[in-house]
Amino acid sequence: MRGKFISFEGPDGAGKTTALNTIVADLQPVLADKLVVTREPGGNRISEAIRDIILDRQNTEMDDRTEALLYAAARRQHIVETIQPALAQEKMVLCDRYVDSSVAYQGAGRKIGTQEVYQMNLFATAGLLPDLTIYFDIPSEIGLQRIMTHRTDEINRLDVEQLSFHKRVRSSYLEIARKAPQRVKTIDATKSRAQVVKDVEAIIVAQNGEFFK
Numbered sequence: 001m002r003g004k005f006i007s008f009e010g011p012d013g014a015g016k017t018t019a020l021n022t023i024v025a026d027l028q029p030v031l032a033d034k035l036v037v038t039r040e041p042g043g044n045r046i047s048e049a050i051r052d053i054i055l056d057r058q059n060t061e062m063d064d065r066t067e068a069l070l071y072a073a074a075r076r077q078h079i080v081e082t083i084q085p086a087l088a089q090e091k092m093v094l095c096d097r098y099v100d101s102s103v104a105y106q107g108a109g110r111k112i113g114t115q116e117v118y119q120m121n122l123f124a125t126a127g128l129l130p131d132l133t134i135y136f137d138i139p140s141e142i143g144l145q146r147i148m149t150h151r152t153d154e155i156n157r158l159d160v161e162q163l164s165f166h167k168r169v170r171s172s173y174l175e176i177a178r179k180a181p182q183r184v185k186t187i188d189a190t191k192s193r194a195q196v197v198k199d200v201e202a203i204i205v206a207q208n209g210e211f212f213k
C-alpha cells in the first residue's frame with residue numbers, strides 16, 4: 001500500500017489553517033507517527049526560503065510567471081523531501097495547499113492561464129496528485145472580511161490583491177472541483193468552525209478506513 005495524500009485547498013480566509021489545527025489535534029492521538037502534516041509553499045529549508053521570497057511584500061517587481069515558477073520549484077523540493085518519503089512509508093500526508101492553489105492563484109488569479117500553469121506543474125510534480133482534496137468553499141467577500149477583521153499575523157502580498165483577483169481564484173477552484181469530483185470534495189466553509197471540522201473529518205474517515213481500524 002502507498003500512503004494517502006490529502007490536500008487542503010481554498011481561498012484566503014476560508015478557514016483552512018484553523019480547521020487543520022483542530023483536525024491534527026483530533027487525528028494525532030489515533031494515527032500517531034502515521035500522520036504527516038505539511039504546507040506549501042514550505043515544509044523544508046529550500047522551500048521555506050522560496051516562500052519568503054514569494055510572500056515578501058517588498059517584492060513588487062516580481063513577474064507573474066516568475067511567481068508561478070517559484071511556487072512550482074518549492075513544490076518539487078517539498079515532494080522530494082517530504083511527500084514522497086512519507087507516502088513510501090505508508091503514512092497519511094495532510095498538505096495545506098498543493099497544485100490546485102497554483103492553478104487557481106497563478107492560472108486564474110494572475111491570468112497566466114489555468115492550463116498553462118497546470119502543464120508547467122506536471123513537470124514539477126511528475127504527475128503526483130493527491131488521493132483526496134478537501135476544498136473549503138467560501139464567497140470571496142466573506143473570506144476577505146475574515147482576514148481583515150480577525151487576523152493578527154502579517155497580511156501577505158497575495159492577501160492584499162483586489163476583490164476581483166479573489167473572485168477569479170474562487171471560480172477556478174469551483175471549476176477544478178466540478179471537473180474532478182472523484183478527487184475533490186467541497187465543504188461549505190461559511191459554517192461554524194466546529195461544523196467545518198466535523199465535515200472534513202467525516203470525509204477523511206470515510207475514505208481512509210484502513211487508517212482508522
Ligand SMILES: Nc1ncnc2c1ncn2[C@@H]1O[C@H](COP(=O)(O)OP(=O)(O)O)[C@@H](O)[C@H]1O
Binds near residue numbers: 191
Ligand atoms: N468557520 C469559521 N467561521 C468564522 N470565522 C472563522 C472560521 N474559520 C476560521 N475563521 C477565522 O477566519 C480567519 C481566517 O482563518 P484561517 O484559518 O487563517 O484561514 P486560511 O488559512 O484558509 O486563510 C481567522 O481569523 C479565523 O479565526
Ligand SMILES: Cc1cn([C@H]2C[C@H](O)[C@@H](COP(=O)(O)OP(=O)(O)O)O2)c(=O)[nH]c1=O
Binds near residue numbers: 040
Ligand atoms: C501553494 C500556493 C500558494 N499560493 C498563495 C495562497 C496564499 O495567499 C499564499 C500562502 O500563504 P499562507 O499564509 O500560507 O496562506 P493560507 O493560510 O491562506 O494558506 O500563497 C499561491 O498563490 N500559489 C500556490 O501554488
